[in-house]
Amino acid sequence: MVIAVCPAKVQVVPAQTPDLLVVGLGAVGCATLMHAAGRGARVLGIDRHLPPHHHGSTHGESRITRLAVGEGADYVPLVRRSHQLWRELEDASGESLYHACGGLLLANGDGDSPMHGQASFFDQTVRIARDHRIVHQCLDAREIATRWPQFQLRGHERGYFEPEAGYLRPEACVSVQLAEAQRRGAQIRSGERLQRWRVDQRGLQVETDRASYRPGAAVLAVGAWLPGLLGDCGAGTRVPPMKVTRQVLHWFAAEKPAEYAQEHFPIFIWCWGSAPGQVYYGFPDLGGGVKVATEHDAPCDPELIERRVNTAESAALHAVHVAGRLRGVSDRVLRTATCLYTELPGARFWIDRQESSGPIIASACSGHGFKHSAAIGEALAEWGLAGSRPDLLAPFANGPRLG
Ligand SMILES: Cc1cc2nc3c(=O)[nH]c(=O)nc-3n(C[C@H](O)[C@H](O)[C@H](O)COP(=O)(O)OP(=O)(O)OC[C@H]3O[C@@H](n4cnc5c(N)ncnc54)[C@H](O)[C@@H]3O)c2cc1C
Structure with missing residues (x-):
């Protein structure tokens, strides 16, 4: 439409x-x-x-949605109501907006998983899911690998899976x-x-x-x-203190795209290390590659932002985050986009x-x-x-x- x-x-x-x-x-x-x-x-x-x-x-094709919002329990009523509203909007418009393909949060053993103002985003997510009776499963590395062999794990990872999580268009x-x-x-x-x-x-x-x-x-x-x-x-x-930052989205070619289709692969956030920045997130292949991104800190001016993404940026993202972690996702870039965050403390x-x-x-x-x-x-x-x-x-x- x-x-x-x-x-x-x-x-x-x-x-x-x-x-x-x-x-x-x-x-x-x-x-x-x-x-x-x-x-x-x-x-x-x-x-x-x-x-x-x-x-x-x-913009950029997809946004993650998840009910156990590790950023804080006070967001849970917002996302719960939003899920109802997205479904109502789909019924009214006939357009497909919200895909509950499931969402997997991965963290590194017992270590910290710093993200979005939380020292342990993983623990906070699990706590909120339990407190708010959000349907979820906690998985060990073996269970994750059995269910989604696309993830190349070290063996010490833990996972939180939420079936109602997914992506919005x-x-x-x-x-x-x-x-x-x-x-x-x-x-x-x-x-x-x-x-x-x-x-x-x-x-x-x-x-x-x-x-x-x-x-x-x-x-x-x-x-x-x-x-x-x-x-x-x-x-x-x-x-309040606000910072505008330039973010970059990368779509990489999967060797076997069907393995990354949403029927077989969830949205994911992977806190693979305990230091800030050792995190990235991604989506199923919606027909144009596997979209992945990490988060960048450098402030920018929305009037002057560099919109072009140079090949070195995509190569670095792939080398640091994707290589050795997502099986069969090549470093062949199909598409990129820049987008703006407006960040507040915490x-x-x-x-x-x-x-x-x-x-x-x-x-x-x-x-x-x-x-x-x-x-x-x-x-x-x-x-x-x-x-x-x-x-x-x-x-x-x-x-x-x-x-
Ligand atoms: C790369 C990236 C990934 C993200 N991933 C996720 C995710 O997975 N899940 C999630 O929930 N959220 C995610 N977000 C955050 C989410 O996308 C934003 O919170 C949301 O889009 C913000 O919407 P907004 O309406 O505040 O801003 P915008 O959508 O930017 O809207 C602001 C509007 O104001 C207009 N405008 C500006 N100045 C003026 C003016 N002076 N006069 C008139 N109009 C003006 C602009 O043209 C624009 O249309 C992500 C954001 C980015 C950039």
Whole structure:
């Protein structure tokens, strides 16, 4: 199914006073827009690009989803609700979005498995699965090797397998939600850029490069552009430390692609060493190679990021992480992509409104936000239109260590 967002030039100019203005229509913004439109409100969504696009954080074929969220127990209600919402969206649209092919987390014996702000991401995942009664299996190296001989193990590995984990298709999720938002009456303007906002005695005023708005409320879901935007016009906003980083996705050719098809191979996160950075993750072959990636720390500017991936980057990723760990995944690169993380300390989210009439700011990335975006959007729509913050979002207010 091809769903296109209307190009800006054929759109009707919307009212300048929507009940809710959603700025940024990536993962978080498109879900917010769709749910707000479903509540019968007059909603307008704007984006500087034409989503789904490859400039931000929401592209590259697949995103991992898992219920036992090792980043912290307070994310579990978000992902549980999101799984329900993805299924509802699939029923409504006929599009396939969420594939529960199973997910395997591997760690190195008894050692630490540092990831996303947790010293032992593996132990934390198992603990959360037990506490929240999430169906899972704990496996030793022999059991993993028997079930998935694709993994080349040393013998001391331990595994956590979750059948409901799997992957989401980010571009399709955005397209379907934007199409559904329009069907419910939302207006969308692409190619329009937020420049500034202010709160005065009449409430919130938002200015873009094309118009000035007096919305009832606004949600800013601008992803990696948030730090720059707050620097330019967020005077008075207490901002937590944020870092935007360039991430690279690599698709390598499998010698026997069928062995890596989703019927035979799960999504995986492999903490293969105890030092930071000794981790990578991957997906089944969806027809264009086995996608794998690790996480990079170096800060970047979303306006200046190098989009090209040089061959040395893919060769290094393969040599350090894949070689000797995934049988039959060659170093032949089929495709690459760059993508942006917006990182907060402890891999947390920041979803907050600091002034009663001010915009609600939603930064839900830190490398793991996509899986939660359906529920976050639903809750943001409620917050923007009803005025009070839903409990689901309470753990993410104030951000980690406001600066
Ligand atoms: C390589 C990579 C791998 C990831 N893997 C996973 C994973 O496996 N599982 C998972 O759950 N999460 C994962 N994530 C995280 C997840 O993808 C992000 O949390 C999520 O996509 C963030 O969505 P967003 O809506 O905040 O940002 P975006 O999707 O980037 O949306 C922001 C939007 O705002 C628009 N915008 C910016 N500035 C302006 C402006 N001034 N005016 C108007 N519009 C503006 C942009 O054009 C953009 O469309 C990954 C991220 C990356 C980069």
